[in-house]
Amino acid sequence: MTATPSQPNSPLVPRAHHRPGRHALRDTLTLIGLPLVAALALPVAFAGGGTRRWFGGRADSQRAEAQAAKDAAAAAFYELDTAQRDLRISVETITAVDDSPAARRAVADFEALGRRIDEVSHQYINAVDAHDLDRDDLDAHTAARARAELTAAKDELGRVKQELDRFAQGLEPLLGKAETQLARLAPAVERARQGLLAASNALGAVRGSGLRADDLAARLAALGPELTRLNQGAGQHGVPQTLERAERVAREAGAVRAEAERLPERAAEIDHRLVSLRTRAEALTTRAGQVEPVLSELRRRFTAACWQDLQHVPEQAADAVRQAELKLKEAQAARDAQRWPDATALLSTVRALLNTTDEAVSAAGDRLRRLNAVQKDPRQEIDRTRFAIRDAQRLAMAGRNTPDPRDARPLDDAVARLERAIGTLEEGRHPDYWHFLTETEAVRRTVAGVVSRIREERGAGH
Incomplete structure (x- = not known):
């Protein structure tokens, strides 16, 4: 839309005796750089007292009614123009955030409304350009026709304004969702930046204590390009994508920070498990040596069915303990190299081996105890x-x-x-x-x- 309502007539500005044609006026405005808004104001700006002859009676009454119709049409035009501009901002807000079918349909509907607005705007402008209400020789018939055309233009502008208002109401859910996402965007990006800073500080503190944390450093470095994209802004990468990226960066940076802060504790825990499992392996070696005397008593006192499944326990226990000791050495080497996941996995293997061996060694003694009890009193x-x-x-x-x-x-x-x-x-x-x-x-x-x-x-x- 390219025009604004006329301003009130000023008696201090002399009226022009005539005005250029519509095309000549637009060409002139184009040359001097004035918007069409000023074009509609020019005829009124030169309205005032001066040289025009005044005719009393019906002609002046019709002139006044036509001028009132013109002012009313200008007001309706201004309201429609303002509403369209405001709604365009809302549609642009939605399209910046939402690419759903509903959003695309809203854009198409707004464009269709824009074409309808252009039609009624041209009708209004044509009505304004067609009648010079400041002519000295304006007769009552011409003034009445001008009033009718301007009133019709005003009514059309009002009807389209109602359509625009209904469209704006239907747009509220999409607009609310878009505004919510936009409101989340800046805080989300800031959280991502602060999360990366906190992770970097935590990693620096850990390295200062003598722990390398190479895997954490690599994970943090991988987030660098993501920070660059966040700094480039949603205008380049889109609001939903930027919001998702910010949340993911904040989440991953938080995980790096948490692991970095826990790393000294994790190292101490691995050291403790190394000592504990080494002690347990030594104790099992001693206990495995006691299985053979138990088996001898079982063989001497009970039938073969009572002990046959246990006769390989001593050899199996010794082999399992040897494997556990080898894995303990590998775990120690992984810990010294600060390969924490490898050290943790190896210690889990050692624990499983020792648990199995413990059960087998305990089974021999438990078998003898239960057989003694049932032999004595079933x-x-x-x-x-x-x-x-x-x-x-x-x-x-x-x-x-x-x-x-x-x-x-x-x-x-x-x-x-x-x-x-x-x-x-x-x-x-x-x-x-x-x-x-x-x-x-x-x-x-x-x-x-x-x-x-x-x-x-x-x-x-x-």
């Missing part, structure tokens, strides 16, 4: 298993006259299995006590499964 193991079965049977019958077959069948099988296991103790001079123990354990596991299922189903029913 009744305790039998009573323990029967108690578990009876407890499950009472639970299965609670609130019922007959048990659920899904419960009764496995419990009946458990009773029979226990009786068979008890019967093996009466076979020969050297019963297979280990088989007896594994059977009673299996019976208790089955019974526990039945109890668990009953409680789950009844809990779900409540």
Whole structure:
């Protein structure tokens, strides 16, 4: 839109007797650099007292009404122009942030409205250019026609202004989202910059303590190009992309800072684990040497089935301890080279080896203890298993006259299995006590499964 409303007539400025044609006026304004806004003001600027002859009666009344219509049209034009300019800023805000289909549709709709605004603006300008209300010989008929055309132009301007207002209301959700993102942009970029500075300071402090932290330094250096892009601004890289980049840089810089600050503690923890695992490996070497006497007693007092699965424990334990000691040396070398992830992974391997060895060494002594107990008095193991079965049977019958077959069948099988296991103790001079123990354990596991299922189903029913 390229025009503004006329200013009030001033009696101090002499009126021009005539005005140039529309095209001549525009050409002149173009040459001297004045906007069309001034063009519309020029006829009025020269309005005032002076040489024009005044005719009384109907002609002057029509002239006044036409001038009022012209002023009203100019006001409507100004309102529409202002609204369009304001809305253009809103649309540009949205397009700077949002590339969604809804945003693209809003841009297309605004462009269509712009074409409609251009049409009614030209109608208004043509109406203004077509009638010189300051002519001395302006007759009543011409003034009336001018008033009608200017009023029609004003009404069209008002209708388009209403369309523009409705469009602006529909744009509010997109605009609110865009403004929210723009409001987040500057703080997000500043957080990223501060995060990088904090990470750099933390890394410098760690290096000052004698720790190299080469991996952290490399990660921080990789963020340098991202900072350059942030400094180039959202105008070059887009608001959503800049916002996402700022949040990612802040997050990664924060991680580098946290790891740098924890690095001295991590180094101390690795040193402690090295000492602890080395001591544990030495203790296991001693304990592994005690497995052979336990196996000798098992061989002497019990059948082969009670100890065959343990006969390779001494060799396996010794081999596992040797592997653990080699891994400990590698972990120490990684720690000395400050390869913290490698040191941590190697120490985890050592721990797993020692845990497995500890379980195997403990199994031999535990086997002998349990076999001694059941050989001396199997009744305790039998009573323990029967108690578990009876407890499950009472639970299965609670609130019922007959048990659920899904419960009764496995419990009946458990009773029979226990009786068979008890019967093996009466076979020969050297019963297979280990088989007896594994059977009673299996019976208790089955019974526990039945109890668990009953409680789950009844809990779900409540």
